Amino acid sequence: xxxxxxxxxSIRNAMHIVEKAHTASRQLRDNANPETxxxxxxxxxxxxxxxxxxxxxxxxxxxxxxxxxxxxxGKAFSARPAGYHRTRRMQPGAPS
Numbered sequence: 001x002x003x004x005x006x007x008x009x010s011i012r013n014a015m016h017i018v019e020k021a022h023t024a025s026r027q028l029r030d031n032a033n034p035e036t037x038x039x040x041x042x043x044x045x046x047x048x049x050x051x052x053x054x055x056x057x058x059x060x061x062x063x064x065x066x067x068x069x070x071x072x073x074g075k076a077f078s079a080r081p082a083g084y085h086r087t088r089r090m091q092p093g094a095p096s
Contacts, residue, residue, distance in 0.1 A: 004068060007057050014050040021047055 021043035028036045057064050074080060 004064075007054060010050045010053045014047060014054065017043060017047040017050060 021040065024036070024040040024043045028040045
């Protein structure tokens with residue numbers, strides 16, 4: 001899966017997590033206790049991690065595009081992606 005696919009997946013995940021965080025915030029507002037607070041905090045942490053991945057790509061758009069292009073060329077000429085990358089590879093579920 002390419003970095004761009006992983007980025008769009010992170011955007012979809014972030015949208016889903018926003019919904020979960022909104023639900024957790026409603027639960028916290030309606031029934032404030034340590035359990036609902038911990039759930040709300042966990043949802044916000046998960047959202048922060050996905051948004052950090054997205055922000056990394058946004059901050060380094062040119063580098064990511066060049067490396068995606070290098071991967072495509074590598075696959076076209078040698079059937080494998082480029083071995084060296086200047087940007088950190090995005091991994092599904094990996095912290096940013």
